[in-house]
Amino acid sequence: MADFEPLRKDAEVILAKYPRKQAAMLPVLCLVQERFGFISDEAEQWTANLLGVSVAHVHEVVTFYTLFHRKPVGKFHVQACSNVSCWLRGSEQCVKQLSERLGISPGQTTADGQFTLSTVECLCACEQAPMCQVNDAYVGPITPELIEQLVTHPEQVAAISTPFRGAPGLVEPVLSKRFSLKDSHLIQTYVRDDGYQMARKAVTELSPAQIIEEVTKSNLRGLGGAGFLTGKKWSFIPRPATAQRAGASGADPSSTDVAGRGIIPPKPHYLVVNADEGEPGTIKDRYILERDPHRLLEGMIIAAHATGCRQAYVYIRGEYAQPTNILQQAVADAYQYGFLGKRIFNSDADFDVTIHRGAGAYICGEETALLESLEGKKGFPRLKPPFPAISGLFGCPTVINNVETLACVPTILQKGGDWFAKLGYGKSGGTRLFSVSGHVNQPGLYEASQGVTLRELIFDYAGGIPEGRHLKAVVPGGLSAKILRADEIDVRMDFDSLLAAGTMAGSAGIIAMDETVCMVRALLYAAKFFAHESCGQCSPCREGTGWIYKIIQRIAGGQGRPHDLDILLAAATNMEGRTICVFADAAAWPVQSYVTKFRDEFSAHLSRPGADPPRCSSCRAESSTPALAHAGSHG
Amino acid sequence: MAEPVKTVTLTVDGKSVTVPPGTTVLQACEQADSPVPFYCYHPGLSIAGNCRICLVEIEKAPKLQIACYTQAAEGMVVRTASDNVLQGRQDVLEFLLVNHPLDCPVCDQAGECWLQDYYMAYGLYNQKFDEQKVKKSAKAVSIGPTVMLDMERCILCSRCVRFCDEITKTGELGIFNRGDHSELGIHPGKPLDNPYAGNVVDVCPVGALTDKDFRFKCRVWYLGSTSSVCPGCSKGCNIEIHDNRERGQRPHIAQGRRIMRLKPRYNPDVNQWWMCDEGRYGYKFIDENRLTQVQLRDGSGYRAGSWDEALGLLTQTLRRLKDAQQLDRAGVVLSTHLTNEDLYVAKRVFGGFGIRSLAVQPARQGSQDDFLRRADKSPNTRGAQAMGLSFDVKAVLERAARKELSLLWVFGGDLVELAGEAQAKTIADSVDLLVFQGSNVNRTCQLAHMILPSAVYAEKDGTFTNEAGRVQRIRQAVQPLGEAKPEWRVLLDVADRTGFLWEFRDAQGVFGSLASHEAAFKGLSYDVLGDQGAMLPQKGSDPSGKGSDPNR
Amino acid sequence: MATLSDQLLHRIREAHRRRTLSWWERIYLPAIAQGLWVTSVHFWRNLFLHLAHRVGLFRRIPAAVTVQYPDEQRPTAPRLRTRHRLMQREDGTPRCVGCMLCETVCPAKCIYIVPGEHPDPSVEKYARSFDLDLGKCVYCGYCVEVCPEDAIRMDTQRHDIAAFSRDGMWLDIIELLHPGSRKHTDPPKKFIQLELEDFRRLKQSG
Known part of the structure; x- marks a missing residue:
């Protein structure tokens, strides 16, 4: 019978960071798992008692998130990415090799308890595909040599160090200025480079209205994927009547007005940073967190001042262990320098930052699902309205922004909103960090103006298709975005141009597929992802994503039937617009676009009367369809 | 001078209806005699909005909206039976049935099952699903002294979870895992044994949660209902007495007993929609150990x-x-x-x-x-x-x-x-x-x-x-x-x-x-x-x- | 004639008008003689042929159309609704899952089922007892139509049901699962309830 009491002290420290006990759910469970390696029934009961919730609700959380284990895992947990970008670079073979070398299948642990092998969804390190995560470290690209080293000397494999590709089209990089500097993540580097000057100016000289006006002029769009005008989003936050002095725990409830009547104090405003990067094909936020974390913090300070926030939570995906460590150090340093904490920049304002780690769920990138997860529950998106600006975290007005979006803010204040807008294209201001992966010669992160074309990115920046092959298809904005054929890549990458082209800019995750790619197989991997990541809250998405995956599995496995394509399209289309959040739509778009644009290829995989259904060489080569790893079923 | 009480007037299927502010479209539709189907909505519980079957058409809204959550607004025009709505309803029903087991012959809910009812009213389609259905961890298991659970039949509406959270505040039930492997369950070692557990059987619209006491006793279409009051204590919860109306020609059912079960009856001033287990299962004395002769x-x-x-x-x-x-x-x-x-x-x-x-x-x-x-x-x-x-x-x-x-x-x-x-x-x-x-x-x-x-x-x-x-x-x-x-x-x-x-x-x-x-x-x-x-x-x-x- | 219905009415009336008989027809004796002739021809022909059949001659020429039941039996169509039987699973337990649809749909209310709990969760329910009062049955076949499990059929081709009492017409679950297993002299085991093991044992003992 394990003893949990030694954890209590650390748990209390965690609890103190949140106004509600339940919000400490994920960090406390993380603490338990770090100590014991897994989360047992007793651990769940202890956590339930600590947080004042029923044990069933703790169990819900443990089984919802991929990173929590209900059974012990091996000393080295090898989690191999099985999403599209890694598949394009041979992840299936890697998993097979790992499986053979370790003598176990995915989902199993070696008899000596040393290794557990799992397949996971996108780790968002696509430029180093094929990738895996060994315990906390990102390791890759996986090569036969790496596999050998992993199996024999696992403690010696190094985490990946990812080179930044550059900003070839820009006179002066905006977001990636410091990416290639040595020790770019240290506060000294940032301060030396005139860092935190804009934050100082914002807090000490500018009014919230002025900041919001500048950001509005800049046409800064939400760069997590939705593309909502940031200035407009900030303007939805209700103006507090008087300046608050509330800390993280909310205003003093015993305050009274002049007549001695108890008044309900205005609710605190929260800034939440969405660092739950998860869209397959996207790597950009990771670079910012690892190489320029102070840029993010400065952006946060400005945003907080513009919207009256005194407390910020950075929700960072659970797999990003190294970026979390770097950010934690950055936060600690910023506190030391007086940029965070009480009376920042010697002003009246307080600003606290708490880092909150996720636990493996793509859906927590959806803003209201993120809030639910932050509050210590399953990542179930909320019904809207109310929108977070009115009722968000803990029911209080909340600003949620993506990491990259906030990283743009200091430059907007420095160079002006008009400058930023002009740097972009149309109604999409500034530059973006474009993640290019798949079949290109130089996969990696590239900064370019919003107006750059897809052709430029693939052929001029990323060096074109390897081995002289031809491009067949491109995913332009993360796996959810509708695919473009090779003849459709003369399109600018800003939000409105891509929308007009029938797809979306999304998270700017570009995945290139060459002529060897079987589109049926590509859709198989996409469908597997959506079926695995559906939160399951509402019926069309929950049942639809699973159904779609099963149909494609059959088609890829050579048992496609004549009506399958119509049923596939119907299942996808019938989910759209009928769900609580747009995950279902995002799951439907790949199905609709791949099947419509490559119909012949799909039809060729179906059976004809009297003949065995054919499979293309790609499908035949990979004789097994990838297993759907289920949340909570590891080890 | 007192402020006039504001009301909201909207149009439902061409009918004008006036409701107090805060009324949902679903409630307004019911008042206008255009009932909208629902699963996860329950007037006594919080709104979940996850079943999606109450989708209706609201003019000026680009997508169908769920009626259970949308507030009725002045001048709103709602359609509950347009082609769009009927198609949406049918599609949602199809999704719900995709992994639902073919259990009707052995399921106690048959005859009072909302999937059956809504399928007959709004479904009647040629099914497209032709794959292996999802299997869940457990089928036909006891989760407490009075309730059986079949995870595969569950449509994950979460009514039972909300009941245990909001009404009894005991939180025994949860929905575990993710995606189409989500399943309803209890934590091992913590059964569903609060004094009101039987109510989860009432709120469950399908045969996922069924009454152990009533299990296989009698088919519900044999039952008749009579309004009465529970004699178990001085609360006087309103009930329905369900008796076997076929017992004359079918004396073999439940060894000829007359009363098959009790169900709570809605009374806003006494018991709302609920009754306790002691009262619910305290009907055996009606047919057992009776004095029948002078x-x-x-x-x-x-x-x-x-x-x-x-x-x-x-x-x-x-x-x-x-x-x-x-x-x-x-x-x-x-x-x-x-x-x-x-x-x-x-x-x-x-x-x-x-x-x-x-x-x-x-x-x-x-x-x-x-x-x-x-x-x-x-x-x-x-x-x-x-x-x-x-x-x-x-x-x-x-x-x-x-x-x-x-x-x-x-x-x-x-x-x-x-x-x-x-x-x-x-x-x-x-x-x-x-x-x-x-x-x-x-x-x-x-x-x-x-x-x-x-x-x-x-x-x-x-x-x-x-x-x-x-x-x-x-x-x-x-x-x-x-x-x-x-x-x-x-x-x-x-x-x-x-x-x-x-x-x-x-x-x-x-x-x-x-x-x-x-x-x-x-x-x-x-x-x-x-x-x-x-x-x-x-x-x-x-x-x-x-x-x-x-x-x- | 104007409308179609007028034409139709006219034709009906025509058909119903009695035809006038001829003089020859009005005398009955010729008709009687004709009938007697037919009968005689058939009589002598059949007598000859049946005698010939007896000694093995003219076998291929059929004589009287009478089917000498029960020595000869007319072949029945497979769809003929005859006495019921319950279908077994491989291990001898009934396929019946106790859904009560046949009991409900039976217009004569002659089916009595008591269900029980089956330990296999994918089966869940079975019939502990299944009684059919053949004395009430109207042979409509609704029970077969409605059964979702193909657990009851009316294809035993047994239509010669006879009993000495009303009880003799009662089919208990054992007789239904194993048609013909009960002797005429044994009373039916009315409302007998069996465990799954009992069914399996019954199958093994034949």
């Missing part, structure tokens, strides 16, 4: 008698005592399980005789909580109090034990439990004629000289007064078993034989008389009581003026 002492045993014989003997005894001016040698013990009608007729008849040794047994006390359960485990204590009846039953029993009574007529209860075995035996030996009039066999039956069978609450019309002073109607669901009769009818018969004539012959008539003679019940009638009952009028309903505290 029995008279014959040596050391009993012989069957007739009502005529028994009542003749009783009338004779009473007349004899009256003539000898020895009516103080007659004692009556009533019960708080009797209806207002029974108590009133007893009061009038025995009062008419001049019998003063008359008292009501206090009810058995049990556990209570801050929700529905009350410590007083009888339904009509307040009724007896309101009629000013004495609760000093100790005095009556002591007189009986001291041989001061020739006749002791006990209605219900158990003398052995009330007085203890020794004193009960003494009483039986001391009294010339000990009459026990009750519905079920108990230890008093072995002591009594005359046993008269009573009808139970499900076998008669009448009223109970709950502890808050609400008078509620019970209705007859089945005929009294064997020779059993309601107490008030027996007493009227006795009165007939002694020359009193009454103009009323049914329970409604008795109540009418009660309302005009008892100040506490003034102004009430069955019409006024309706289906949800009515409060005792304030004046004269103060019970402490007459009668004594039954709990002393």
